Amino acid sequence: MKVYVAVLVAVVAVSVSAFPEGYNYEQPKQSYLPPEPSNRVEEPLQQQKGMPYDFEWDIQNQDFGNAFSHVENSDGSTTQGEYRVLLPDGRTQVVKFFDKGGGYNADVTYEK
Numbered sequence: 001m002k003v004y005v006a007v008l009v010a011v012v013a014v015s016v017s018a019f020p021e022g023y024n025y026e027q028p029k030q031s032y033l034p035p036e037p038s039n040r041v042e043e044p045l046q047q048q049k050g051m052p053y054d055f056e057w058d059i060q061n062q063d064f065g066n067a068f069s070h071v072e073n074s075d076g077s078t079t080q081g082e083y084r085v086l087l088p089d090g091r092t093q094v095v096k097f098f099d100k101g102g103g104y105n106a107d108v109t110y111e112k
Contacts, residue, residue: 051075051076052075052076053073053074054072054073054074055071055072055073056069056070056071056072057069057070058070067084067085067086067092068083068084068085068086069083070082070083071083077100078098078100078101079098079099080096080097080098081096081097081098082094082095083095087110091111091112092111092112093108093110094109095107
C-alpha cells in the first residue's frame with residue numbers, strides 16, 4: 001500500500017510540475033486575407049465563351065440502382081434546367097432550376 005501511495009504522489013507531483021504557473025497561449029496568426037479589389041469589368045453573359053449552350057446526360061444502371069439525369073440550357077442571360085437523382089429509399093428527387101441573372105432558384109420535388 002505504501003508503494004501505491006508513493007507512486008500516486010510521484011504522478012501528482014510530475015503532473016503539477018508539467019503545467020507551470022502563468023502559461024501564456026499565443027493566438028495563431030491570421031492566415032486569411034481578404035481579396036484585393038478588382039478593376040476587371042465582367043463581360044455580359046452573351047459575349048462569354050461557350051454561350052449559348054445546351055446539354056443533356058442520363059445514366060440508368062438498374063443493376064446497381066443508379067439513375068441520374070441532367071438537362072440544362074442557357075441563352076446567355078437565362079439559365080434553366082432540371083436534374084433527377086434516384087434516392088436510396090426509392091424516391092426520385094427532381095430539381096428544376098433557373099437563373100435569370102439574379103441568382104440560382106430551385107424547386108425541389110420528389111416522385112415515388
